[in-house]
Amino acid sequence: MDSSTPASAQPPRAVVRPASGMVAASNGSAPVIVTTDIGTPRPLSTRSVSPKPPRASIRDVARESGVSLTTVSLVLNKNDSRISAATRQRVLDAMERLAYTPSRLARGLPNRRAKTLAVLVPALQHAFADVYFGEIISGIYEAAAERDFHIVLEVARREYVRRKEYMTLLDDCSVDGILFIGATEEHRWLSEFDGSTKPMVVVNNHFRQWKLHSVVCDYPSAGRMAADTLIEMGHKRIGHISGPSDMVLTSQELTDSFLERLGDHGVRLDQRHIVDGQFLVETGRLACDELLKRDPRLSAVFCANDKMALGAYQSVRAAGLVPGKDVSIMGCDDIPTAALSDPPLTTIRMNFFEVGAAACRRMLEMIEDPARAADFTMQRIPVAMAIRGSCAAPVVRPAKK
Amino acid sequence: MDSSTPASAQPPRAVVRPASGMVAASNGSAPVIVTTDIGTPRPLSTRSVSPKPPRASIRDVARESGVSLTTVSLVLNKNDSRISAATRQRVLDAMERLAYTPSRLARGLPNRRAKTLAVLVPALQHAFADVYFGEIISGIYEAAAERDFHIVLEVARREYVRRKEYMTLLDDCSVDGILFIGATEEHRWLSEFDGSTKPMVVVNNHFRQWKLHSVVCDYPSAGRMAADTLIEMGHKRIGHISGPSDMVLTSQELTDSFLERLGDHGVRLDQRHIVDGQFLVETGRLACDELLKRDPRLSAVFCANDKMALGAYQSVRAAGLVPGKDVSIMGCDDIPTAALSDPPLTTIRMNFFEVGAAACRRMLEMIEDPARAADFTMQRIPVAMAIRGSCAAPVVRPAKK
DNA sequence: TCCCGTCAGTAAAACATTTTACCGCAAACC
DNA sequence: GGTTTGCGGTAAAATGTTTTACTGACGGGA
Structure with a gap:
């Protein structure tokens, strides 16, 4: 959940060839743009060029x-x-x-209601291009549209937070409430909303130290389901690639419940079997490398999200093993790619769309009845196992070398 | 680009098990929600519960x-x-x-400017969760933020279009301009903007019949690069999975330039070698099945986007062949999954982020100087080849059976 | 001395609504 | 017969800005 990607985490570099006679996209930075204006200049239309045409009031x-x-x-x-x-x-x-x-503008003025909600996301690389965020935003949009609310997008960059623009947004009257996606312990400014009845809802994370509204997936159940499934298949030598549990409480819940349930079944993982994979593909791959190095006879790995599971595939293959056969891999989230990987990824299906929608409904309730904003609640959205080809009964394989 | 997905296009169904004692997500529809309210009800704060606290004006x-x-x-x-x-x-x-x-609201009133742009997307399933849309939206956001403009999200559902809410949006004063992503020939209502100086920009598509502002990737170059690359590798038996070219002009450009360039090299594809894959993974898979049926000795397939290329992987594997060895596969777009697939996908890198940003900058220009809105332009963003493991020199294989 | 121009600032109208308090009238009630 | 009540509606204030047109003072030139 960090905006800066470590150099080691770049996707395998492809050979990039520029089109002949054209400037290529340079690595990572914005490409030089070749503009081809093929528009036919038209005569200016005769109608007035004033800012807006007169409308009926x-x-x-x-x-x-x-x-x-x-x-x-x-x-x-x-x-x-x-x-x-x-x-x-x-x-x-x-x-x-x-x-x-x-006029929406004029309507909002007298009672200071914009009928608009802000969706705030942390300043990650192209955040809106992430399925996870996208799915949640779709849910929020849907719920908002039902009540004729608009959604505006905001990115919480450093400057943004320093200048408290999230507050401005509310004072501004340009927004009636804020839904925050991708919140981590790093976002200390959330303390400003601690116990306050300001319209803020944290989506898919929550906090022990602050009283805030939140809607999250049922990660404790997810962890238990993962453990039950692997145990049932007969796995004993199990590794776990966790998320940044110190930063994200839901990630901690997942890991804790997974470990606890394994313990119930008599399988105890120590710290050697757990590596933080930072929720990214590349760091997931590295984490899995590390796990296999520590215990080359691992028969299964549970990853705290699907992206890291995809990284684990690469790692397992690089070790000359077959994912889903030699090493069972389980993910979490069920992103679209999960079903398309080879073998298809066994994972825990999370309904992020519904998480977004529920969070938005909560928000709308608060706006309509500010009194209700005073009791802080967390809502859990249920999850389900999706069993596919990447997990099977363990096969015993000889120690390598 | 259709909102309804054919039944045959579902991802391979996974076995879904409910958590014990919990309602499972039923297939496709919204799951029953189990709400766990763990919030501690707090006493109502003493401060007034009026809509908004008094602010300094x-x-x-x-x-x-x-x-x-x-x-x-x-x-x-x-x-x-x-x-x-x-x-x-x-x-x-x-x-x-x-x-x-x-107050943003009050500021907008006198001169009827909201300092806000609308991003309009067609009513596809969870549109915002698509990397393609997401990447473009990220670009738009970035360019808008630079000038202190807000972005509001809008989905053009049937009702929305019928009631001409896109116009309302403008009349409303709630928005200063509209950026439309995912436009197809189906969107006849765009004719309302034909030659008009209303602030509308079409993102990554354009139209022959209407004068509209647009910013698109350089698909003609992309098609030529694809052809050159495959020819250079020595391929002769080439298949093509196109997009819905009758609906999307950029898709047609890609296909046409690809075929033309192949022709220049002395390789002529007839209709048997071209199948429309509708830009989706599943239909891409089916299209590839069809191609392989028609010509089992195909050595390469060029897909009009990466999603269909991923479908082609499945199809090739299902035929008992190895993608990237027996059959070279080339995609287009370079979505994040492309580099992660096995083998990594050779594709044409398109800078959708930049497309969004450029479109937004065009919009802002028009808003600042309405006179400029009168000459309609199309801007092209350059593209680049990304060569990875999924394409190689052809291997001769015996006709099956 | 008169006129003009510039500087530094102001008064008031305009923008499109919502909301509060009120009004006139007729029927109903005691 | 006077008071109440309810109906159908209205006048006017309030919301927080921008913008246009103005003003008063002061200095310089004729």
């Missing part, structure tokens, strides 16, 4: 339908009870005729 | 610093020229003391 509707501003406003807000059906219809007709659309 | 700053509203506004907007240094400082100090933040 509520005032126009009032005049057109012969009622007062208030009446139009009431009809608009379905606060109709004391408006007669006839009048209402007149107003609606006028709106129709004038193609009237209320 | 520009008026307060004016009073505090003993100047007029106008002066404060001028300082705020760095329209300082006619304000003396001393006064400016007094105002800035007052702002500091009162922790003043201007």
